[in-house]
Amino acid sequence: MDLVVTYGLNFAYSTATLGLIVLGLAVVFGLLGVMNMAHGEFVMLGAYSALMVQQAGLPFVLAIPLAVIVCGALGWLMEWSVIRHLYRRPFDTFLATWGIAILMRKGVEVSFGREYQSVDQSLPGTVSLMGIDYPAYRLVLMAVIVTMFALLFVWYQRSNTGARIKAMVQNPDLAAAVGINTARLSRATFVTGVAIAGLAGVLLAPLVRVEPYMGLDYLLSSFFILVVGGLGTLEGLIIGSSIIGGADVVISAIFDKTAGYLGVLAISILFLWLRPDGIFSRR
Amino acid sequence: MAFSRAAKLTLAALLLAFPLLSDSFTAYQLGLYLLYGMVAQGIALCWGRAGFLPLGQALFFGIGAYLSGAALKADLGWALLIPAFAVACLVPALLAGLVGALVFNRQTGSGPYFSLITLALSMLGFQLANSLSGITGGFNGMTAIPGLPGIDTYETLYFVIVGVLVVSTLVLAHVMRAPFGQLLIAIRENEERLQFFGFRTSMLKAAAFGISGGIAGLAGALYAPHQGIVTPQAVGFVLSAELLIWTAVGGRFGLIGPVAGAVLIGFMAAGLRDSFRYWEVAVALVFILVVLKMPGGISGLFSAALSRFGGGSSTRHEAPTPQLLASKDQRAAPDLRFDTVGVSMGPVRILNGLSFSISRTGIHCIIGPNGAGKTSALNVLTGRLPLGAGEISWRGVSLGNTRPFIAARNGIGRKFQVPSIFPELSVRQNIEIALWANRIGTTEMFSMRPYGWTTQMLGELKIRFPFLMQSDKMAGSLSVGQRQMLDFSMTVLAEPDLVLLDEPCAGLSADETRQMIEAIAAIAGETKATFIIIEHDMQVVERLSDHVLVMHQGALLANGTMTEIRANADVARVYSGGSK
Numbered sequence: 001m002d003l004v005v006t007y008g009l010n011f012a013y014s015t016a017t018l019g020l021i022v023l024g025l026a027v028v029f030g031l032l033g034v035m036n037m038a039h040g041e042f043v044m045l046g047a048y049s050a051l052m053v054q055q056a057g058l059p060f061v062l063a064i065p066l067a068v069i070v071c072g073a074l075g076w077l078m079e080w081s082v083i084r085h086l087y088r089r090p091f092d093t094f095l096a097t098w099g100i101a102i103l104m105r106k107g108v109e110v111s112f113g114r115e116y117q118s119v120d121q122s123l124p125g126t127v128s129l130m131g132i133d134y135p136a137y138r139l140v141l142m143a144v145i146v147t148m149f150a151l152l153f154v155w156y157q158r159s160n161t162g163a164r165i166k167a168m169v170q171n172p173d174l175a176a177a178v179g180i181n182t183a184r185l186s187r188a189t190f191v192t193g194v195a196i197a198g199l200a201g202v203l204l205a206p207l208v209r210v211e212p213y214m215g216l217d218y219l220l221s222s223f224f225i226l227v228v229g230g231l232g233t234l235e236g237l238i239i240g241s242s243i244i245g246g247a248d249v250v251i252s253a254i255f256d257k258t259a260g261y262l263g264v265l266a267i268s269i270l271f272l273w274l275r276p277d278g279i280f281s282r283r
Numbered sequence: 284m285a286f287s288r289a290a291k292l293t294l295a296a297l298l299l300a301f302p303l304l305s306d307s308f309t310a311y312q313l314g315l316y317l318l319y320g321m322v323a324q325g326i327a328l329c330w331g332r333a334g335f336l337p338l339g340q341a342l343f344f345g346i347g348a349y350l351s352g353a354a355l356k357a358d359l360g361w362a363l364l365i366p367a368f369a370v371a372c373l374v375p376a377l378l379a380g381l382v383g384a385l386v387f388n389r390q391t392g393s394g395p396y397f398s399l400i401t402l403a404l405s406m407l408g409f410q411l412a413n414s415l416s417g418i419t420g421g422f423n424g425m426t427a428i429p430g431l432p433g434i435d436t437y438e439t440l441y442f443v444i445v446g447v448l449v450v451s452t453l454v455l456a457h458v459m460r461a462p463f464g465q466l467l468i469a470i471r472e473n474e475e476r477l478q479f480f481g482f483r484t485s486m487l488k489a490a491a492f493g494i495s496g497g498i499a500g501l502a503g504a505l506y507a508p509h510q511g512i513v514t515p516q517a518v519g520f521v522l523s524a525e526l527l528i529w530t531a532v533g534g535r536f537g538l539i540g541p542v543a544g545a546v547l548i549g550f551m552a553a554g555l556r557d558s559f560r561y562w563e564v565a566v567a568l569v570f571i572l573v574v575l576k577m578p579g580g581i582s583g584l585f586s587a588a589l590s591r592f593g594g595g596s597s598t599r600h601e602a603p604t605p606q607l608l609a610s611k612d613q614r615a616a617p618d619l620r621f622d623t624v625g626v627s628m629g630p631v632r633i634l635n636g637l638s639f640s641i642s643r644t645g646i647h648c649i650i651g652p653n654g655a656g657k658t659s660a661l662n663v664l665t666g667r668l669p670l671g672a673g674e675i676s677w678r679g680v681s682l683g684n685t686r687p688f689i690a691a692r693n694g695i696g697r698k699f700q701v702p703s704i705f706p707e708l709s710v711r712q713n714i715e716i717a718l719w720a721n722r723i724g725t726t727e728m729f730s731m732r733p734y735g736w737t738t739q740m741l742g743e744l745k746i747r748f749p750f751l752m753q754s755d756k757m758a759g760s761l762s763v764g765q766r767q768m769l770d771f772s773m774t775v776l777a778e779p780d781l782v783l784l785d786e787p788c789a790g791l792s793a794d795e796t797r798q799m800i801e802a803i804a805a806i807a808g809e810t811k812a813t814f815i816i817i818e819h820d821m822q823v824v825e826r827l828s829d830h831v832l833v834m835h836q837g838a839l840l841a842n843g844t845m846t847e848i849r850a851n852a853d854v855a856r857v858y859s860g861g862s863k
Contacts, residue, residue: 035395082575091393092574095336099571102524106563216520220403227396258410265403272389272396 005130007249013138014245016145017204019238022222023149024197030231031169031189034083035094038101039222040215041108042071042194046201047210048108050119060122063202071198074104075191083190084183101215109212119205141203153234165189169232221248224268230278239279243267294539298445307437314441314509316549317448320542321502323530324455325495331535332464333491334471335387338398339405340526343375343496345412345518347503349419350374352428352513361432371504372497379496383489391474391484405523412515424514431508444505451498452538458494459538462719463728465708467491469716472705479665480720480777481691528570534582543581603735608722610739610810611778617813618642618678619664619781625672626656626663626837633659635837636673646807646814648824651834652857657817658700660834661783665690665697677781692721696779700786700817702766706759710751710769713758714741717773740806744772747802764795771799775806782807784816788823800826 025039049067053060078100086093123140126133156162167175168182176182200218208214221244229240247267252260271278298317302310322344330336354367382404386397412419419425430436434443458464466487469477474484507513516522526545533544548566555562573580579587619641626634634656641647649657662668663683664675670683680693691697705713718736727733745751748768750761758769771787787803788796800823807814818824824831824845831848833841841851848854 037395082571090395091334091336094395094398095574096571098338098527099567099574102528103564103567103571106567110560110564213521216402216406220399220406223395223399224403256414258407258414261403261407261410265400265407269385269400272386276389 002132005132006134009129009132009134009138011242011246011249013142014249015238015242016142017200017207018221018225018241018245019149020145020200020203021197021218022225022237022241023152024193024195024200025219025222026226026231026237027193027196028190029226031165032087032186032193033090034087034190035090035097035223036194037094037098037219038078038104038215039194039197040217040219041101041104042075042197042215043201043204043218044108044210044212044215045071045074045104046198046203047119047205047208047214048112048201049198050202050205051112051117051210054119060206063205064199067198067202068195072191072195075194076187078194079187079190084187087186101219105212105215112212114212116209116211119210121206137206144203149234149238161185221264224264226278227268228271228278230275230280233280236278236280291539295445295449298448299442302438302441307441310441311437311509312550312553313546314444315506316546317444317542318502318506318509319526319529319549320533320545321448321451322499322526323533323541323545324452324538325498326526326530327535327538327541328455328459328467328491329495330530331537332459332471333467333488334393335488335492336393336398336527337401337492337495338527339401339403339408339520339523340495340499341520341522342401342405342408342518343379343499344503344506344522344526345408345513345515346375346378347371347500348507348513348517349412349425349503350500351504352425352507353418355428355431355508356425358429364432368501368504372501375500375503376493376497379499380489380493383492384485387485387488391478393471402520402523405518405520408518409515409520412518419513419515422515424512425507426512428507428511428513430511434508436508436511440505440509444509447501447505448542451501452542455494455498455538458729461729461731462715462723462733463487463490465712466716466719466728468708468712469705472707473703475687476703476705477716478687479691479697480716480773481688482720483688528566530580531570531573532580534580536579537582540580540582547581603731605737606732606735608718608736608738611780614644614780614811615678616642617644617781618676619813619815620674620676621660621664622675623673624660624663624670624675626659626668627671628668633668633837634663634671637834637838638673639832639839639842641813641815643830644811644813645830646803646816646828647830647832648828649815649817649832649834650819650821650824651840654836655834656837657834658785659837661697661785661815661817665695665783691777691779694721694780695783696774696777696781697783698770698774698785698787700789702763702770704758704761704766704770704773706757708758709755710758710761711754713769713773714751714754714776717776720777721779738776738778740778740810741776743805744776744802747798747805748772763790764792767791768795768799768802771802775810775812778810778812780812782812782814784814786817786819788818788820796820796823803827 021043024042025036028034028036028039046067049070050060050063053063053066082096082100083093086096121137123137125136127136127139129139164180164185168180168185172182225237225240225244228243229236244264244267247263248260251263301313322340326337326340350371351368354364359367382400386400390396413422431440431443434440466477466482470484470488477484503517506517529544529548530541532548533542534540552562577583621637621639624634624637625632637656637660649660651657659668663670666685666687666689675682677693677695682690682693705716715734718738718741719733723733750765751769751772761769767787767790771784774782788799791799803814804827816827829844831843831845832839833848833854835857840857841848841854
């Protein structure tokens, strides 16, 4: 029984964190069609924000505004200088963002060094839940993620801006013709997406190794989740996260980490063959 | 590739003389960069030529290196080393080909899926190389690899590397010049059109990726004796990313550019990495600039400068012996059947119980108001739309849920409403590809003979459409009318038995329309092929055809001669024919 609860909580935890990581890419790739190869690097910058706050001896919570400001500003610069010229040229966006990703990795490597670093947990200790002890930080994190998703979902469904974004996604020319400032809206959407990635980095920082190349794994798992779940829906994002996260947890537990990685790859290729548009496709 | 033959020979001679001009340590360094350059050449074949981007090329390089390292450590002697090197080249080639076949079979174009899969594979390779320490030596690497027997690593190995590089460059240059290379450009330009000519583009792309994997494996096989150690870094994503940068900066459209990029950045990095802290940041910035502003890289700048000074040579393959291909004169009777065909997209029923059959040669016209499902009927026949219900067969072969290249191989040719050509290829190259459709075999793709192919019909088309004789003009610079005519010519040059033309006169002037109608009538008369034409212009319909099918709301409304259609009350109710 305890084992079931532990595995259940681990599964929920991995789905929630993956959902948080993929959310930023889902916004940028799913809504704007920009395959942001630097997505993982924004997660990495978020984690380094947490590290900087810790090194300065400030409370952990301050890392959240710092990461949002750093990633938002960089995202704004990136959109203004590169992305906005390439919205209808997906292959060029792909290449340019890959270049930016390399730049960000090398930049952080020069500033902070290549070695692994760690961020201390601000909420150490465990909570007793249904007969087992579970790390408190993980439980809080899950609650934060679920709340965030719920708020975002309601906002996207109800708000005017959400409606404008939907209009822009479906027909940018018509949206512009009826008076929606699509250039500004795209920029705001892009900046929001990368800021969410940065936020994910902050929240995950205490749980992972912080290093300049950590973003690659997040980029790949995010992309595979979108392949499995499909673009443009929240349901797909959650289902995709649970399939990829679940497969990784189960296969890694039975064999090892490398086998888990191989399993995720195999599932992703299988989906390309059987459901090329993912489980929930917008079309 | 604006380098003349003399320039290339000079370059090779310079490479060979380099150890005499410099010291042997610099030559040893250069040897490493030349090996990286070989890998970059393979990336250029995939990226510059075929338009898909491999992000994990170091995987194949590293596999080759580990295999050759293991063989050298086993102290096999030359008799066994040669086959071992062949294995070090073939294993990566087959792996790359397999990955390519798996992915490209389900994804066309240059979408991110392939690139991310290759990146993930490279990261997987890195993990495996670290964890399988029994085989690879794990984190510390496979160490104490001896040099090639009888060859001094610091003196003579350099010449072996130059020799292998020259041979692999010649092989790749041939692959690029041969029809295979031209088909790769066509894939980059318009993959779907190539499929409608009966080419299985996924296999061509997989073959190109396989070749690039083999070249990378070969370079890796020499890397092991050159360095004496192979670590997991040799398969990892960091080297993969650097290989991509060297290819881009050197120039991805040729074969000299990638090597130049690897050598140039390699030497600069060796000199600057320690003294200039931001070196790698600067390289990443240069990469972004090249990608955005200078896609041809350094060699692109060179060739632009050369052509400005009147130098450079537009190297076109030597004129091959012309060979007149026999035209098909025996054709089986047509037999096309649509049986209660249904197609739905979401809640919309595009085709709703469409039934008709065609068993007579000649020209058949489909008319109907916008949204009647005319183009969709052709789409489902050629595998562009999934068949929801019913049956489609052509000469007894069921074509429900087929794929475009299979429809084309069954003798069905198609021209889209919007002219679909290969804009960055010349008029002649566009025509060559049409002539190769359903004719060229795998070995001929790597021979120069198909460039000499011609048919009687091509001669007639050139008289009819004189612009086809401007063979070096880029197809992308033709007018809309000329593009329609080129597309039509390409469709019929493939000599399909069933020709589907979707509004062939759309966008044409009155004069051009007349030319097009005459061409269609003449070719239909000569070839005895069956034509199905979608047309709105009643005058065109009347002049071309005596059999008209009327579609309305996804089903057949009427079917008969023009006179019968005009007299049909149903047709008059939903659709009043008129002229343009």
